[in-house]
Amino acid sequence: MSFINNVKRSKPLQGLIVIALFIAAYFLIFSGSASDSYTPEEINSMLQNKNDAVEVAKVELLPQAIKAPYLEKSNYKSKNWDLKGNTIVKNNDYIRLTGDIQRQTGNIFSKFPIKAESFEMELTFHIHGKTNNGFVGDGMAIWFLDKPSDIGDVFGAQNNFNGLGIMIDTYKNGKRGSFPYVNIMMGNGQLHYDKDTDGFETRIAGCKAHELLNPKSQKSRARIVYVQDGYFSLDFDYNGNGEEWHNCVTLTKIMLPPVKYLGLSAETGGLSAAHDVLENKMYELFNPDGTPVKSIQELEKLVAKQATPGEDEQFLDEQVEEDPVAEKRGGGRHRFIPRKRLDPKKRRKTVSRLLSAEKRLKERERQLRLEKYGDAETTFFTHMLGKIWKVTIYFIYFVLVVLALWFVRIVYRVQRQKGKPKTTGLLD
Numbered sequence: 452m453s454f455i456n457n458v459k460r461s462k463p464l465q466g467l468i469v470i471a472l473f474i475a476a477y478f479l480i481f482s483g484s485a486s487d488s489y490t491p492e493e494i495n496s497m498l499q500n501k502n503d504a505v506e507v508a509k510v511e512l513l514p515q516a517i518k519a520p521y522l523e524k525s526n527y528k529s530k531n532w533d534l535k536g537n538t539i540v541k542n543n544d545y546i547r548l549t550g551d552i553q554r555q556t557g558n559i560f561s562k563f564p565i566k567a568e569s570f571e572m573e574l575t576f577h578i579h580g581k582t583n584n585g586f587v588g589d590g591m592a593i594w595f596l597d598k599p600s601d602i603g604d605v606f607g608a609q610n611n612f613n614g615l616g617i618m619i620d621t622y623k624n625g626k627r628g629s630f631p632y633v634n635i636m637m638g639n640g641q642l643h644y645d646k647d648t649d650g651f652e653t654r655i656a657g658c659k660a661h662e663l664l665n666p667k668s669q670k671s672r673a674r675i676v677y678v679q680d681g682y683f684s685l686d687f688d689y690n691g692n693g694e695e696w697h698n699c700v701t702l703t704k705i706m707l708p709p710v711k712y713l714g715l716s717a718e719t720g721g722l723s724a725a726h727d728v729l730e731n732k733m734y735e736l737f738n739p740d741g742t743p744v745k746s747i748q749e750l751e752k753l754v755a756k757q758a759t760p761g762e763d764e765q766f767l768d769e770q771v772e773e774d775p776v777a778e779k780r781g782g783g784r785h786r787f788i789p790r791k792r793l794d795p796k797k798r799r800k801t802v803s804r805l806l807s808a809e810k811r812l813k814e815r816e817r818q819l820r821l822e823k824y825g826d827a828e829t830t831f832f833t834h835m836l837g838k839i840w841k842v843t844i845y846f847i848y849f850v851l852v853v854l855a856l857w858f859v860r861i862v863y864r865v866q867r868q869k870g871k872p873k874t875t876g877l878l879d
Contacts, residue, residue: 491684491701495676497750498736499571507744507753508737512570514563515713517731519543532559536602545727548591548607548717551580556607558716559728560599565711567735568679569744574715574731575691577670578621578631578663580724587664588622588722590631593673594714595707597640605644607716613640614708617675617685618650621664622722625649633660633685633699658699662689670729678736680746681705 489497500507514531520542523530534540538557539547548557580587592606596614603609606618616636623630625648635656636644644650663671670691676684683705686696713733717726736744738753 491698492686492696494747494750495571495674495684495686495696495698498676498678498744499674506739508739508741509571509734510567510737512565512567512733512735515561515565515572515731515733517546517728519730521546529559531562533562533599534559536607545577545729548715548726548728549719549723551719551723551725553719553721553723555723556602556604556716556718557726558600558602558607558714560594560596560714561712562599563712565595565713565733567733567743569736570677570733571736572673572675572713572731572733573693574673574675575670575729576673576715577666577727577729578619578724579665579669579727582665583722586622586722587724588720589718590619590621591715591717591726592619593617593675594716595677595711596714597708597710597712599712600714600716604646604718607718608714610644611640611642612638614638614711615683615705616644617673619660619663620649621724622720623649625651627651629659629661631660631664633658633687635685635700635702637705656700656702660687660699663687664724666691668692677705677707678744678746682747 498507500509517532521540522528522542529540534546534557536557537549537552537555538559539550541547546559548559549555574593576591578587578591590606592608594600594608594612594614594616596608596612596616598613600608600612605612605616606620608616614637616634616638618634618636619631620634621631623632624646628649628651630649632649634650634654636642636650636653637655638644638653642653644653666689668691672688672691672693674686674688674696676682681702681704683703684701685699687699688694688696715728738744738749744750
């Protein structure tokens with residue numbers, strides 16, 4: 452009772468108790484919400500068949516694969532890739548887009564388009580160089596474009612591209628941000644990447660990536676997951692072991708061109724670094740019934756449906772058995788059977804977490820748009836259209852003002868002429 456009386460008499464103590472209750476409520480609410488939804492990394496692992504909650508069928512896209520030895524023994528050329536610029540190949544070690552040499556550019560683009568609407572990809576690469584007062588340059592990029600690119604000045608590819616560019620920028624040209632920085636840009640064939648500002652105006656998302664430069668393991672990994680309805684997610688594993696993924700960006704309205712080519716490029720300037728490609732694996736994503744995965748919502752249906760073995764597992768077994776030769780080659784459909792099937796209660800919990808994760812991703816995108824554009828519903832393209840419309844309106848106002856001034860000037864001159872006295876001669 453004495454404690455209660457002390458609390459009643461002491462306003463500071465009452466305030467401390469209220470603050471403590473608020474803090475406790477905060478942790479109870481937000482710690483619970485984090486566990487009730489999946490992180491982007493967990494969703495991406497599901498789509499890679501690295502999560503027991505769901506099974507996804509996969510077909511390896513061999514034309515987009517990169518693995519040593521990189522060149523054909525018969526002609527010392529790449530079967531599936533065009534190599535341009537300063538790109539060199541050490542056949543059993545790496546494809547080097549640029550060396551640690553000033554003013555080099557190199558790129559490689561797949562000769563064949565990506566035959567998939569939904570896919571996951573793991574790229575192993577290595578960016579390394581002797582830093583000049585802590586600086587290197589300029590960076591490398593991953594491309595999904597409507598056509599292969601020639602050598603250009605945007606990290607080794609041409610500007611005004613149509614498609615998605617993932618730019619690992621290692622040198623800061625503008626005034627904003629901390630580098631290395633990963634810049635995501637969606638081009639429409641007309642948008643121009645501005646080097647002087649590090650593409651800030653055309654950036655739709657990005658993340659800091661200091662650990663990608665000179666990693667101790669001498670390799671890094673990028674994981675890209677794309678689903679037909681616009682889900683795009685990029686993770687990095689800074690140790691290169693494929694186990695510790697860190698999400699860079701996750702977006703839900705990225706629409707790649709219908710025909711898309713995979714490309715990798717790099718560039719050096721006054722500063723330099725070596726940009727090595729070591730390996731790439733890419734898979735088309737299917738539902739167990741053989742239809743392509745079209746949305747994250749289909750994951751929710753799969754989780755609920757796979758509570759008990761059924762026709763889907765039979766389909767997967769048939770796919771594995773139908774082409775054992777392709778399985779040895781690394782082609783064909785690949786199935787990953789979880790060691791332990793989740794019970795229905797856990798499946799329902801998984802569905803709930805997926806729904807919560809999807810909602811959280813959309814809210815995060817809205818917040819990013821609000822911070823950048825001042826409106827949660829504004830996208831990059833509507834923002835650009837708004838700017839163009841605003842410039843057009845200002846131009847019309849300017850023309851109207853000029854016309855008004857011109858009209859006033861004419862009226863003034865006419866009135867001035869009327870006000871002048873008429874000159875008369877001797878004969879009048």
